[in-house]
Amino acid sequence: MPKLLSVLPADLFGRAKARNKAEQRDMRIHVFQSSCDLFLMQRKPSVSEIDQFAELFGHLCPQVPAEVAGVQAARLIRHPATPEAVIALLRQRGLISAEALLASKHALPDDLIASILQNPTIALAASLARRPDLSDTNMQKLATSGNVDVLVALAQNHHITLPDEAIEHLMTAAQQYKTLAATLVGRPDLGLDSRLYLAYERERRDALILRVLRRQMGEVTTVEPIDAMQQAKIQRLERLMIKHDMVAAVTTCAEILHLPVVKLALLMRDDESDGMVMALRAAGLERPAIVRVALSGPARVAQDFGEIKRIASMADQLTVGTAAALLRDIIGAPQVVQAGQETAIAVARRSPAAWRARQPERERMAQPIKRMFERQAGGE
Numbered sequence: 001m002p003k004l005l006s007v008l009p010a011d012l013f014g015r016a017k018a019r020n021k022a023e024q025r026d027m028r029i030h031v032f033q034s035s036c037d038l039f040l041m042q043r044k045p046s047v048s049e050i051d052q053f054a055e056l057f058g059h060l061c062p063q064v065p066a067e068v069a070g071v072q073a074a075r076l077i078r079h080p081a082t083p084e085a086v087i088a089l090l091r092q093r094g095l096i097s098a099e100a101l102l103a104s105k106h107a108l109p110d111d112l113i114a115s116i117l118q119n120p121t122i123a124l125a126a127s128l129a130r131r132p133d134l135s136d137t138n139m140q141k142l143a144t145s146g147n148v149d150v151l152v153a154l155a156q157n158h159h160i161t162l163p164d165e166a167i168e169h170l171m172t173a174a175q176q177y178k179t180l181a182a183t184l185v186g187r188p189d190l191g192l193d194s195r196l197y198l199a200y201e202r203e204r205r206d207a208l209i210l211r212v213l214r215r216q217m218g219e220v221t222t223v224e225p226i227d228a229m230q231q232a233k234i235q236r237l238e239r240l241m242i243k244h245d246m247v248a249a250v251t252t253c254a255e256i257l258h259l260p261v262v263k264l265a266l267l268m269r270d271d272e273s274d275g276m277v278m279a280l281r282a283a284g285l286e287r288p289a290i291v292r293v294a295l296s297g298p299a300r301v302a303q304d305f306g307e308i309k310r311i312a313s314m315a316d317q318l319t320v321g322t323a324a325a326l327l328r329d330i331i332g333a334p335q336v337v338q339a340g341q342e343t344a345i346a347v348a349r350r351s352p353a354a355w356r357a358r359q360p361e362r363e364r365m366a367q368p369i370k371r372m373f374e375r376q377a378g379g380e
Helices: 003-041 047-063 066-076 084-092 098-103 110-118 122-129 136-143 148-156 164-174 178-185 194-199 202-216 228-242 246-257 261-268 274-283 287-295 305-317 320-331 344-348 352-357 359-377
Strands: none
Touching: 003 047, 003 066, 047 084, 066 084, 098 110, 098 122, 110 122, 110 136, 122 136, 122 148, 136 148, 136 164, 148 164, 148 178, 164 178, 164 194, 178 194, 194 202, 194 274, 194 320, 202 320, 228 246, 228 274, 228 287, 246 261, 246 274, 261 274, 261 320, 274 287, 274 305, 274 320, 287 305
8 A cells, every 4th residue: 555545544534633623612712702792791690690601601711712712801891790700710811901900890809909009000009099999998008108199099089988097198198289189178078177278269268267266266375575586587587578588488487486397388389378478477477567578479469459458358367376276287287386485495596506506407408498489480
């Protein structure tokens, strides 16, 4: 028998076997796709139907090519009734990304949440912060994020009730990020909070001032006479404000009130001049001095009679004690000192020797404040 004819039966058998295998593969793909189609057609499948689909899917999915299963994965992730076992199997094959799962309505696996919180990327952490099923622990961890996009996403999530600890973290960060402060103002579960003063509109600011005035009703406040050294500081503060030397002015005001310089600088940058009026009034400046400062300020204020009148009215309305109390509430610094009530430490710093010794420290403190006001002058 010729050699060619001797191998022919084996070759034919191999081809038939390959054809049968291909037919079986095509049949599995057909059954896989059909079962997915039937499941996705049902908006609310029964428990038994969900279980049956999960069992069939678990048997067929490992035998189906990734390109075929990937098409169905994109459809199944959007269906709210897709079983967790199906999601897990598709994730195991790498056919469902973390982004897709975060954007879905399915429960998140613990390992995914842990990986995002331990090694956060901005996009994933922000997507997690938008989830309606966040636990208190996860909200608190997200609230400690140093990224403003993540914090804003958490503040914009009105499907959750923020725990107190998370709110405290967000409030602290809001003093640095205006976008976050504005977002917190829009939360329905947060009441009137002094720490958001600069983000509030006129009506809420007035309500906060009124609240402090009511709180102080009936309280007996005694203000010690302002000595010559303290009066000299107040006069120097006015001169610095009129000269637009904001770095030195903020530093001087912070020394008078014993406040953190950076926090006071943020307040005195207030676009509506309220923060400036409040700080100057708490430092001991009277209404005429505050009006002089406003008239020497930027054109949008100095040339606006209505704005000058509002500033004068606010300076009249605020006593030194009320302004100091507002500063204490807004900045969260209990060490605010009213004009005329210096501490022993402040008195000790009056000596020329102490002043000279602190000059390098003052210069270091002034650098970030200088950059802050330079950014404001540049329109930031």
